[in-house]
Amino acid sequence: MPLIELKHVVGGYGGAPILNGVNMAIEASDIGVIVGPNGAGKSTTLKAIFGLLRVTGGTIDFGGENIANSLPDKLVPKGLSFVPQEKNVFTSMTVEENLEMGAFTRSDDFRPTMDWVYGMFPVLAEKRRQPAGELSGGQRQMVAMGRALMSKPKLLMLDEPSAGLSPRYVIEIFETIVRVNKEGVGILMVEQNARQALAFASKGFVLAQGQNRFTGTGPELIADPEVAKSFLGG
Amino acid sequence: MDELIFFINRVLISGTVLGSIYALGAVGVTLIFGILRFAHFAHGDMMTMGAFVAFVLAAALTAMGIVTPLPMGFVVLPLAMIITAVLALGLDKGFYAPLRERGARPVTLLIASIGVTLMIQGLTRLIFGSGTRTFFESESKDIFRIDMSWAGGSRPISITEPQIIMFVVTALIVVALHLFLTRSRLGKAMRAMADNAALAQVSGINTALVVRVTWVIAGALACVAGTMLALDVALMPDLAFNIVLPIFAAAIVGGLGHAYGAIVGGFLIAFAETMAVFNWTAVLRPLNGILPEGMALPANLAVVPTEYKLTVAFVILVITLLVRPTGIFKGAST
Ligand SMILES: Nc1ncnc2c1ncn2[C@@H]1O[C@H](COP(=O)(O)OP(=O)(O)OP(=O)(O)O)[C@@H](O)[C@H]1O
Numbered sequence: 001m002p003l004i005e006l007k008h009v010v011g012g013y014g015g016a017p018i019l020n021g022v023n024m025a026i027e028a029s030d031i032g033v034i035v036g037p038n039g040a041g042k043s044t045t046l047k048a049i050f051g052l053l054r055v056t057g058g059t060i061d062f063g064g065e066n067i068a069n070s071l072p073d074k075l076v077p078k079g080l081s082f083v084p085q086e087k088n089v090f091t092s093m094t095v096e097e098n099l100e101m102g103a104f105t106r107s108d109d110f111r112p113t114m115d116w117v118y119g120m121f122p123v124l125a126e127k128r129r130q131p132a133g134e135l136s137g138g139q140r141q142m143v144a145m146g147r148a149l150m151s152k153p154k155l156l157m158l159d160e161p162s163a164g165l166s167p168r169y170v171i172e173i174f175e176t177i178v179r180v181n182k183e184g185v186g187i188l189m190v191e192q193n194a195r196q197a198l199a200f201a202s203k204g205f206v207l208a209q210g211q212n213r214f215t216g217t218g219p220e221l222i223a224d225p226e227v228a229k230s231f232l233g234g
Numbered sequence: 235m236d237e238l239i240f241f242i243n244r245v246l247i248s249g250t251v252l253g254s255i256y257a258l259g260a261v262g263v264t265l266i267f268g269i270l271r272f273a274h275f276a277h278g279d280m281m282t283m284g285a286f287v288a289f290v291l292a293a294a295l296t297a298m299g300i301v302t303p304l305p306m307g308f309v310v311l312p313l314a315m316i317i318t319a320v321l322a323l324g325l326d327k328g329f330y331a332p333l334r335e336r337g338a339r340p341v342t343l344l345i346a347s348i349g350v351t352l353m354i355q356g357l358t359r360l361i362f363g364s365g366t367r368t369f370f371e372s373e374s375k376d377i378f379r380i381d382m383s384w385a386g387g388s389r390p391i392s393i394t395e396p397q398i399i400m401f402v403v404t405a406l407i408v409v410a411l412h413l414f415l416t417r418s419r420l421g422k423a424m425r426a427m428a429d430n431a432a433l434a435q436v437s438g439i440n441t442a443l444v445v446r447v448t449w450v451i452a453g454a455l456a457c458v459a460g461t462m463l464a465l466d467v468a469l470m471p472d473l474a475f476n477i478v479l480p481i482f483a484a485a486i487v488g489g490l491g492h493a494y495g496a497i498v499g500g501f502l503i504a505f506a507e508t509m510a511v512f513n514w515t516a517v518l519r520p521l522n523g524i525l526p527e528g529m530a531l532p533a534n535l536a537v538v539p540t541e542y543k544l545t546v547a548f549v550i551l552v553i554t555l556l557v558r559p560t561g562i563f564k565g566a567s568t
């Protein structure tokens with residue numbers, strides 16, 4: 001049974017639906033990457049899973065139940081985490097406090113998880129007492145990911161984690177994502193650096209106008225001449 | 235020396251009393267703004283409400299023949315804080331929460347809070363009449379006089395017992411608030427939500443709980459501030475409505491959403507007001523000796539007449555908004 005499965009999900013922001021039947025299945029061992037043109041509904045798909053907008057049709061199965069329209073404070077303890085694309089750190093709070101907020105739903109000792117996060121991002125350990133707003137873009141992205149990992153998720157969702165980062169940080173963030181996945185966390189992410197991300201994706205989804213156009217492994221999609229021509233810029 | 239003593243009595247002590255009241259009121263305003271993003275206009279009346287709760291409790295204990303070493307107003311304060319916190323939760327549940335659930339914009343909530351202001355004032359007049367009352371019907375205010383003759387002063391520094399307790403209570407509350415916001419899980423969640431409400435929700439923070447805690451703190455502090463004001467002056471239905479402007483000025487000057495800013499802003503506005511209405515002639519009188527023949531200091535050298543005290547807060551507010559709209563500390567107003 002997949003970790004998460006979207007079956008014909010329909011939803012939007014109150015007006016006409018933005019998602020017109022999205023299908024996806026991710027295993028715990030998967031890195032799923034969603035690509036597609038601007039306005040295709042990529043971010044909307046992640047938000048729909050996370051209960052940030054109304055799902056009006058279809059089902060989202062996670063951990064054996066339909067979680068459609070559940071709110072984040074219920075989803076986080078179930079093992080779902082989300083890193084939004086923008087404004088994804090508490091700028092006035094220290095790095096460590098940001099991480100603590102990620103563990104808000106936990107009542108057990110989260111120190112080991114925090115050490116694990118610091119182990120993954122050593123630079124954050126150095127800056128643990130610094131307000132997150134003072135960090136560079138790449139370091140903020142690490143804080144955002146670290147915060148999301150503090151709840152020990154089964155599935156980590158990321159919206160364009162490499163947006164606005166210098167090439168060096170893009171590689172670093174992608175490498176970290178692969179490493180997190182190797183430790184048993186399923187990944188579902190949206191990326192604009194499509195070729196680069198699909199290269200390490202075990203599941204790739206091309207989304208357009210709120211529907212799946214192509215589904216396959218990342219390398220398969222890159223190799224598909226039609227996908228390459230219409231969605232990966234030749 | 236007497237000039238200095240006069241200054242201490244009239245500016246330092248009065249300013250600190252007023253500053254404590256403004257600070258505790260402004261913290262509530264700033265927390266509510268940080269979490270719920272609207273200007274809670276009825277905050278002054280929540281203070282008045284708290285003062286009346288304390289008054290009723292104090293009167294009840296006195297009627298039961300209970301005599302306490304401390305002023306009754308302070309003895310009943312913890313219980314009054316709890317009751318006022320519950321009333322504040324009730325106000326939110328009854329009036330603001332239903333509007334928020336329908337996606338009301340901040341301006342709608344502001345107008346609703348003006349309605350709440352009128353309602354609270356009407357209710358207090360209905361129940362208690364519009365007259366002035368005092369906590370000191372059966373007790374007297376103990377006055378401590380610190381003899382200053384050793385320093386060449388002919389009069390004492392005088393401070394009342396309620397004033398001393400006020401300073402202690404305010405200091406305790408500021409420390410407790412600081413520990414709460416920086417050490418406790420819920421306090422940090424509150425700062426997180428004021429910083430970025432959407433991300434707080436995404437992190438799984440129970441935002442409804444944070445909202446409730448905000449009202450509890452705002453209500454409890456409003457009760458302390460209102461009771462202090464009533465102890466220092468007198469109790470009447472429009473007691474704190476009259477100081478809504480300086481309290482909002484304090485919150486804005488300190489940076490909306492910023493608790494420490496509100497405390498600093500409260501004392502800043504209070505001292506500015508106290509010094510603006512202070513008759514500086516009293517302190518500068520010795521200068522008369524060195525002034526040339528025929529020239530003397532005027533009898534009253536206050537910057538503004540006492541009746542216009544309120545304009546001081548207003549002027550500081552306008553200057554802040556022009557020069558540094560985010561306040562001393564960077565606030566959440568943008
Ligand atoms: N909060 C919102 N309210 C209403 N409509 C929205 C909202 N957010 C997005 N939309 C609309 O939903 C559609 C899909 O947007 P979405 O953000 O999912 O696109 P995307 O695939 O992530 O694109 P991009 O690559 O630009 O991030 C767009 O037409 C957009 O205008």
Ligand SMILES: [Mg+2]
Nearest residue numbers: 042043044085
């Ligand atoms: Mg997007």
